[in-house]
Amino acid sequence: MISTARYPTPNATKYVQQLAKHFGHKIEVRSDADSADFEMEAGSVRLSAQDGAFVAQVEAEDAKGIINLRYVVDKHLVIFAFRDGFTGLDWRMADG
Incomplete structure (x- = not known):
């Protein structure tokens, strides 16, 4: 299961970097200037700055995992x- 959210903001790159640094204190985070990827117990997270927006994508085996990952990113x-x-x-489930 995959869920994606997009938040239009001129600060998208800053937020990706802040979150990557924050999570990097506790888990392994792969990141560059505009994106960050990491695994959590519930599944995987990809954060990116794209076209003036912060974009988050979470992937998990089941709805519980999706809900948990969404909560962590939102919080x-x-x-x-x-x-x-x-x-x-505003999270959306991927089609398919």
Whole structure:
């Protein structure tokens, strides 16, 4: 199962880097200037800055894993993007 969210913001690259650094203190994170990938117990996460937006994609075996990963990304982005008035991502399930 895959779920994706897009948050239009001029600070997308900054948020990707902040989240990569934050998660990198506890787990292995592969990142560059505009993207970060990491594995968590529930599944995998990919964060990226694309065309003026922060994009998060989570992948898990089941709905519980998707829900857990969405929560982790949302919870941390709320902390880093509070100045933008961010309150949560609008997640969508991938077709197919």
